[in-house]
Amino acid sequence: MVKRTFFIKAIWDEEAKVFYSESDIEGLHIETADIDAFEDIIFDSAIDLIIANHMSSSDLADTPLKDLVPAILWQRPTPHVAAA
Template sequence: MQRSFTVKAVWDDEAKVFVCESDIDGLHIEAETLDAFEDLLYETAVELIVANHVSADDLATKPLKDLIPAIVWQRPGDVRHAA
């Protein structure tokens, strides 16, 4: 299992929302603010990692410490577009 996943918020100027770029299968986020983006990220990311990146064999044979993922999330530095 991959132990580290990345999530990046990218401003979509046409849609006027932050959209998600990530290597977490199934994670699709669109939000008008970074705070809303973070809320959705924390609500959905771990569940999607377990559902889409952890196998039944992993759950049966690996220690829990080896199954806990790291989610690398860094807020964008330039948020002037989000008004």
């Protein structure tokens, strides 16, 4: 059975002033200064990485299309509030 649900979490690194990713998608490593750029990378890369790194040729050939479509759990973090 093909894994169908993956998660991506953006974590703020206060020292480096960047968001970095925590995810179970092999090969997905994101580090950006703003959350919009982080989200753009998700939309550009996540599905391709899931297909390349989590699905075999036999999965793609033998599994009905409706069962191949992955779910990606992504929730924008709450706005970062800078300390005064």
